[in-house]
Amino acid sequence: MLRLSLLAIIIIVAWIEVLPYLIPKKPKKTYSDEQLREIALSRGMHPIPKEYDAFLKLLDSKENPITKEKVTLGKKLFFDTILSSDKTISCASCHLLGKNPHNKNQFLDDISHPQSKTDCMVCHIKDESGSDRLATAIGVQGRTAPNHLNTPTILNSALAKYRMWDGSAKTSLDAVAPMIHDKYKMNLTSAEVVKRLKNDTAYKQIFAQVFTNGVTFENLQKALDVYQKTLLIRSAYDRFLEGDNQALSEEAKRGFRNFIQLGCKGCHTGITVGGQTIQKFPVRNYNHIIDVTGIFSTEYIGRDVAAFNFNFKQYHRYPFENKGEYLGKDNNQLFRVPILRNVTKTSPYFHNGAVFDIREAVRIMGKYQLSMELTEVQIDELVAFLKSLEGDVVEYKELK
Secondary structure (H helix, E strand, C coil), rough: HHHHHHHHHHHHHHHHHHEEEECCCCCCCCCCCCHHHHHHHHHCCCCCCCCCCHHHHCCCCCCCCHHHHHHHHHHHHHCCCHCEEEEEECCCCCCCCCCCCCCCCCCHHHCCCCCHHHHHHHCCCCCCCCCCCCCCCHHHHHHHCCCCCCCCCCCHHHHHHCCCCCCCCCCCCCCCCHHHHCCCCCCCCCHHHHHHHHHHHHHHHHHHHHHCCCCCHHHHHHHHHCCCCCCCEEHHHHHHHHCCCCCCHHHHHHHHHHHHHHCCCHCCCCCCCCCEEEEEECCCCCHCEECCCCCCHHHCCCHHHHHHCEEEEECEEEEEECCCCCECCCCEEEEECCCCCCCHHCCCCCCCCCCCCHHHHHHHHHHHCCCCCCCCCEEEEEEEEHCCCCCCCCCCHHCC
């Protein structure tokens, strides 16, 4: 009876594994450039504004109007270590936007840090990635949080509906306080921040010029919020959406078609190509319990079930080691969908930086989110499309 039950389990698992390959595949639909554009725009995948007026229409608010002076203050605060308890890190320490010119030793600090990777920080030292490209974010006194979360990019995040891996912050203004207060990040109270800024003659003067009530923690949040709104990138993808059919290579266009047809656009959508929803990851994890690979060779013909060489594996929630055991929102494996703009510059990938290779990240997403084994050609095409999302920060002359 036990043998029959075991055999039944094997058959069920094997059937689940091979079923996707037995279902007849629908003929692959082809899209013209115009159709690709129409589908993208219908999903809210609009281009980043290149003109200042369009930028204001998209991001300006009555509660916190965008002004040149406020942006300048926000930028100064973003790069200043005064916001951390031991005055060693700034917002820009984790959200790299080039190197802080005031920190001459930052390059040496980065490449000598034990977490640095030669395929990460060193080779991409000039990238505007908006992240630190480390597997685990590092805070004051070299601390790493127990959940070992990696730093999401700050670029384009002002256009996202959710921030943080659990989606707990709804606006860039909401995200400021948690970063400053967190003991594993900047570890500073609101009161201490205000005290430091009021004791700084230059800051006290600038705040008085920008805000009628001078230095307050709320005003600090507003200044950083406005500066973050200017950290937008435009790429070849934006030019394609605006009508330039030559902006994308043919391989990138095929990747875009795959992105639409295979279902990637279901989660990675909106102007940011992600960051708009919270989704479960992974959707599929059935392959983590029993590995039936290779047991159906001729070696086992006519043999007793007990002779099969099963590989019973430890159950894991994720298709990689979950260092930190982070489980997302409500401990239910719910995560903010990452922004894919500039994604080829923001390795390592996933919440704990477990995967450094973009191709491997794409393969994992295909298998565990879409229940399909992507071919090497499909992966090449998808990566070509993702590279078309690489861009540079837009410089609006009105803010210079």
